[in-house]
Amino acid sequence: MTNHSASLFSIVTGSAEPIYRQLVEQVRRLVAAGQLAPGDEMPSVRDIAQALALNPMTVSKAYSLLEMEGVLARRRGLGMIVAAANVPGQPAERAELLRPALERAAREARQLELDPDTVLTLFATILKEAK
């Protein structure tokens, strides 16, 4: 069981995706990938608000949504932990979490009038670079 710090999160401004939603998506992805394990302690709302300079109400909103979805659980007096029911999903299930980001990329690719092969080759290159 791990205590995670606020550096778990990163957000971007200027996106059409509200910040609370970015936080929700990040937790979902980390849980699906097993980087956040059941019982892990999440950083406090206050720590995240300070680290990312965010309104604490925005962070609370993200945590409440994740709690409602059963991804996180609230422990009295101890803040949020990753809920027990979460086990890393099947690859297909995890891949589904990538869909919003890829849909955005696909939209931009169409606007740039790129053909699918060029885009897929670029994505394959980026995947290798990141390793």
Place this chain on the structure above:
Amino acid sequence: MSSQAGSPLVRMSSVSKFFGSQRVLDHLDWQIRPGQVIGLLGRNGAGKSTLLECMLGLREPDGGKVTLFDEDVRTLSDARRGNIGYVPQASELFDWLTPTQMLDYFKAMYPRWNAAKVDGLLSRWGFNDTLRNKAINKLSGGEQQRLSIIRALAHDPALLVLDEPVSSLDPLGRRDFLRELVGDVIERGTTVVFSTHILSDLERVAFDIAFLKDGRIALQGGIDALLEGERGAGVRAAPMSLEDLYMDVMGDESRDLAHGVAP
């Protein structure tokens, strides 16, 4: 954490303001609930400063009514007035005094002056002994702005009004200010109204935003809902970034023409 309940802390009803023949505020209605953190957006010259000054009773409107804490702003009691923090766009901070002298002067006027907080902020925001004892008019624009913010936060106000508080600050100074705002200030449930042109700061800190256009609040709502396309009264738009939303709300006919829409 703040609550959204309770009667409005700020209530502006049909407020109008003219400069000569130019109408700056046009029967403007605006209400702010206790604990709201609200960003005010508007083009240059839209009247944001005038609006904030009328709100605080620093400028007499030509029509309409303003109440703060359920009291008429024109006859606001000293106790209520001592519960307001204000950072004006241009700081007029007795600039022949040193920061230490100026803060001592204000300390004498406020019963709830938080000396420990002032000292902590001065230290964290780079006011060493040299800077604390230098005439304010010899400080840089950014230093003067930081000092103005410290003075406004010093008495733990219930209502904090900031008129472009970060316009002279560099990115690090802005981040320090935002951290202070999202930490102590918002956690205490302070009602915050601030105008800015820096949309990224607004996105981080504001929970609600209001657009001032043509002398009225043209659109107001939760920042998340607005980005997700909510426009009130059952109207929905496509999800968009805050910058696109700004263009959408503030844009004029020339932009519509560019989109091929008749003005």
